[in-house]
Amino acid sequence: MASGFADEKNGKKCGRSPFVNNPHLDSMKEDILYHFNLNTGTLNFPAKFGDVKFVCVGGSPWRMKSFAEYIAGELGLAVPNAEYPNICESTDRYAMYKVGPVLSVSHGMGIPSISIMLHELIKLLYHARCTDVTIVRLGTSGGIGLHPGTVVITKQPMDATFLPRFEQVILGKSVVRSTELDGDLAEELLQCGKDLAEFDTVIANTMCTLDFYEGQARLDGAFCSYTEEDKQNYLAKAYAAGVRNIEMESSVFAAMCKLSNLRAAVVCVTLLDRQKGDQLSSSHDVLHSYQQRPQILVGHYIKKKLNASKKS
């Protein structure tokens, strides 16, 4: 194993390769991706994953299974009565499904949970010698000043003080990383929203927090030391900084994808307008239909890209 770009870098078919930046991987005979329960010593990664071009990730394992089924239908790869096996079925930490060139992976809730998954996913793509990979987080979020059901494509993830950065603690010291995402990819996804014309789609900043209740100024947690007015003032400041939705994974996702040379986007639907409330009181059916919107948008994008590459 080698650190840095994969061998294709110097080959004839020079693609954009997932990047690991860890010289210690050189000295390892095998790499156990513990939370996926996958091992380079017992599985041929290039054979299993080498053709992956799109990775879609989301919090809920059920939703990522449903996305795998949906994309199989969209790409004409669906087999009647087929069950898509969970590649990580012997662990309950994450779920992973593969449909042709598309990998669908769950990441749980919050920065630490997605960060473990991304470390192992980036190593997986690297060991498999994948090239030209696009990765999209499909998520749910709280909106600010948007109709519930609006899909937000993230311009840049911001922290709870509205700065576009992700703070990582390494050896007890703070390291600040950029949360820049791929601007062209965001525009292409916005165009897909326009093509579909089924729901509102916008590009805006996304606030990424470490907590769902106090961290997002909710009034309905077990603890709350601030007033409705304090909450509204905080949300208004976020709005002024260009923030239109709030979730819990985008900042570390952007930072790690940038470090690993992956084209990355974050596409989240808003389940409610936080200026009007905190509780998720819409019916199950309404919330479920909202949650399908990022899947529909990104499914359309993948189909469009694959059709374009067939023609060229």
Add this chain to the structure above:
Amino acid sequence: MASGFADEKNGKKCGRSPFVNNPHLDSMKEDILYHFNLNTGTLNFPAKFGDVKFVCVGGSPWRMKSFAEYIAGELGLAVPNAEYPNICESTDRYAMYKVGPVLSVSHGMGIPSISIMLHELIKLLYHARCTDVTIVRLGTSGGIGLHPGTVVITKQPMDATFLPRFEQVILGKSVVRSTELDGDLAEELLQCGKDLAEFDTVIANTMCTLDFYEGQARLDGAFCSYTEEDKQNYLAKAYAAGVRNIEMESSVFAAMCKLSNLRAAVVCVTLLDRQKGDQLSSSHDVLHSYQQRPQILVGHYIKKKLNASKKS
């Protein structure tokens, strides 16, 4: 609904009640615990959960199901061929099982994931008017200078700079909370380890990090900018601060349980000695048997307490 201690406070049977500190809950007609998919408007919480005295939480939903089955056997409440229903079966965010006075709940990985669960669990216990509740996190961890398989009962959770505190961001401002746990409960659990004499059990400090790879000085992540020597120096500093294991949830668990008046303990097994390596390369069977140790210890404690209360 009222904030503060439950009504029993002024009643004859004055128990120690779970505390919510949120005046806004007063004005809510119903409370939707979204990530549990439970609603006070449609479920009688006191009838369903009012008898809960012990709550055990852990990252993996499978492990918490297996704990429910185990404790049912230990308490003589097992019914042959019985399936324990997942109370949150209509969501895949968390899993919850109830066996007599014991609730077993999963929390996923990392501080944000357990924090969402704890907000909703504390409100659940409050709405159900539970009293005298003891809560224990059963987990896995990396050890420092301990034989793999040692069970660590946490004295105090520490952050990545070895300070016994949890930093919570509220309205964009940092609030520091104490991570003090119940010292008497820790001693009682240590005594249970001595009673059983099946594996090593110690009381020590636990470091709680936001990341599994760079955040815990691992050399096997997708990124690593430090040397083996840097890693060993960092772990040595942790050891000098009394830290004997590292995991990802204990600090917010301690902080939130303290704020809500719950007797709390953290009991984690160490799966490896981090001074000797980073990869979890032990066999599945060995790791599985290690993971059962916190369950066995806490199962023994619960049985002991329930037998003592029957006698008194």
